[in-house]
Amino acid sequence: MSTLRPALLTDQYELTMVSAALSDGTADRRCVFEVFSRRLPAGRRYGVVAGTGRLIEMIRDFRFDPAEIDYLRRTGVVDERAAQWLADYRFTGDVDGYAEGELFFPGSPILTVSGTFAECVVLETLVLSVLNHDCAIAAAAARMVTAxxxxxxxxxxxxxxxxxxxxxxxxxxxxxxxxxxxxxxxxxxxxxxxxxxxxxxxxxxxxxxxxxxxxxxxxxxxxxxxxxxxxxxxxxxxxxxxxxxxxxxxxxxxxxxxxxxxxxxxxxxxxxxxxxxxxxxxxxxxxxxxxxxxxxxxxxxxxxxxxxxxxGAPTAGLVYKLVEVEGRPVVKRSEHKATIGGRKVAVRRHKPTGTATEEVVVPQGVPDRQPNDRLLQHSYVVSGEPVPLPTLDESREHLRQCLISIPWEGLKLSGGDPAVPLTVVPAT
Missing domain, CATH: 3.20.20.70 (Aldolase class I)
Structure with missing residues (x-):
């Protein structure tokens, strides 16, 4: 395993937000964050989920030791209240997501992190650092394997x-x-x-x-x-x-x-x-x-x-966005960067022959399952405790099967539409 300590592999504003939220009383609000891409890199027809196994290990080990907290105090990054909070930090929430080796498309909710605002937001940079790198490498490598x-x-x-x-x-x-x-x-x-x-x-x-x-x-x-x-x-x-x-x-x-x-x-x-x-x-x-x-x-x-x-595409372009606060959907309305509020569930729809035809993303709890649908999200962490994950070889085989399932046009190296269209069913 890596000897890297993950706690300071983060951006400063994650911790300043924690400080402010602790001060104003919003730090413990129950929140849901989702990881997704708005678009695929130019010329790509699918993305590949990779790095989740590494990420879960790093979340498990995400701790601030006394020397790190002293550094944050001395440099004024956090106040005393936040420093004490960080000293006791343990992620106690849930992480759900697509399996490693799963394909994804623009809008696919490939990872969902839920818990208090403070414990989830402090993981943002780490989550994106691992997934943006590993997903980018896996997608490029998968294209080489096909070629x-x-x-x-x-x-x-x-x-x-x-x-x-x-x-x-x-x-x-x-x-x-x-x-x-x-x-x-x-x-x-x-x-x-x-x-x-x-x-x-x-x-x-x-x-x-x-x-x-x-x-x-x-x-x-x-x-x-x-x-x-x-x-x-x-x-x-x-x-x-x-x-x-x-x-x-x-x-x-x-x-x-x-x-x-x-x-x-x-x-x-x-x-x-x-x-x-x-x-x-x-x-x-x-x-x-x-x-x-x-x-x-x-x-x-x-x-x-x-x-x-x-x-040529060193990042997968993934983002980590707040979509729900205390059970209430929240929406970012920035031009070209708008989000869809609320926690979501995704299924991959298939023909009886096994060929994937569509990915459907629906609000959590909305039944939209058909006989050949495959639920895409799985539990990775439950109440702070990691669950057993597939082996790397099992994930490798999962990706091989996923690539077999998409229409042959989706394996082309030339640019074009995503291999499988994605439909978002809005909440009612």
Whole structure:
């Protein structure tokens, strides 16, 4: 688990609101906050819920220690009343939401946090920080998985991200269907299979390419991957097979016109008798580059920068809005940022064949269920106590099934309408 303490991973105004609400007596009003997106990133047809498992652990551990409270006092962020309140802080409310691996669309109430105003509002920044990052990564990674058409992917973006963001990104990519990560912390923390062998530096370290390959094979055996593009790719492949023999598991190519090089490399490997040696390609791959290689003899893709940056959409655009106070719906009316008041329940509607046709969002308590509807919200925290959650592998399978359920047009990489339309039934 991460050693990060979550309490100060927040914006100052969350705590100044707590101070003011404690002073005027509104801090204990029962409230409901919802997390949703107003729109999907340009060109996207669905979002992917990710990070909820991480978030629930952080809510469980959300505490202010004496040193943190002293800092808040000294800097004038909170007054004495608020400081004492923070010293005793424990979230005692409820958290409900879409399952990890669930798809979402503009307006989907993917997380609902209910409790007193003060205990809920202080979580806002943490909730959005985790979900905006992880959902963005998972959506981009899911598009890459679709583009790969069943071929394996390795997440290898650690060197392009903050050290903790890299671990979270690896988790989201695995949730989305990536088979491996290069990040050992993600492997240890979440049980994700890891992969990796050598970089160009290892080849350059040795007097020649054959010496580097011989050292790697001597240490790791023939079930390894040799990086063959440090100098000349064709000669690199010849050297690899000369050293390891035709039983070499794979070669990796990290540069050049990958479509052309993959064809030439396959032909060369086959001519050398290495017909079972796999070809792995990497080098700034995103979903579009992966899709462009669909017809080429590529066996596995390595993707890094595009994964950890959400492939151009580094945030999911989620917001955390107050929708109910003491059972009364409240509405924000700002232009282009209006909200729909009241706690909501969502169902995904399906044909008898299992194809999703619509998402329906209704006020809580309004019956609108049909035979093939699936209720989307589940309990995560009840009266402050986390409930058992699905495993990461179970969430990964859930996303795979969700992607199968949407119309095929929703899997296109081109822009268009959301894969599943969303209808909000207003309260009466």
């Amino acid at each position: 790969a058409r069943g071929r394996a992917l390795i997440e290898m973006g650690s060197r392009r991200a903050h050290e903790e963001a890299a671990v979270a990104a690896a988790r989201s990519a695995y949730l989305a269907g990536f088979r491996f990560t290069s990040n050992l912390a993600a492997g240890e923390r979440y049980g994700i299979p890891t992969a990796g062998t050598a970089a160009h530096a290892f080849t350059l370290l040795h007097d020649d390419e054959r010496a580097a390959f011989a050292s790697q094979v001597a240490t790791l055996g023939k079930d390894t991957t040799l990086l063959v593009d440090t100098y000349d790719i064709a000669q690199g492949i010849r050297n690899a097979i000369a050293v390891a023999g035709p039983e070499l598991r794979a070669v990796r190519i990290d540069s050049g016109d990958l479509a052309v090089i993959a064809q030439q490399s396959r032909e060369l490997l086959d001519s050398l008798g290495a017909t079972e040696t796999k070809i792995i390609v990497s080098g700034d791959l995103d979903e579009y580059a992966i899709a462009a290689l669909a017809a080429e003899p590529v066996d596995m893709y390595g993707a890094g920068t595009a994964v950890v940056t959400g492939s």
